[in-house]
Amino acid sequence: MDGLVSVPNPDYFMAAAYREALKAFDEGEVPVGAVIERDGAVIGRGYNRIEGLGDATAHAEIIAITAASEYVGDWRLNGCTLYVTLEPCLMCLGAIMQSRISAVTYGAADPRLGAIDTFRYREIAETSYNVFPQITSGIMEAESRELLKAFFKRLRK
Helix, strand or coil, X not given: CCCCCCCCCHHHHHHHHHHHHHHHHHCCCCCXXXXXXXXXXXXXXXXXXXXXXXXXXXXXXXXHHHHHHHHHCCCCCCCCEEEEEECCCHHHHHHHHHCCCXXXXXXXXXXXXXXXXXXXXXXHHHHHHCCCCEEEECCCHHHHHHHHHHHHHHHHC
């Protein structure tokens, strides 16, 4: 390969996060899924389990961060990318920053609670931490949004 580095395919990892969101949907949870990638492999995964675990912190991102930390044997997740179907909330952004995740890729914006692009906590976090993960958005945005719409439509019936 003469020094060429393989770049992970964001569509592949977002599809894995979407499959996690489908698990949440099937369990009657708000359908958000997440995976954490490092060196081209999934090292952590999670989906919303708030109702099932009776835990307000059981967001997909938090569960995936815990799984990835257990996998690497360290709370520091430098060099990792979090793929999540919905823009992280403020709690999850805090966990992302604390765990030192290098990049976040999300599908749909969260107009109610999104903490990265919807509500700009970025400036505050960058000032406090002197670093902020690289952000990519819009990967599988339509599919992620439609799954959320289908969930809430089903919930209202």
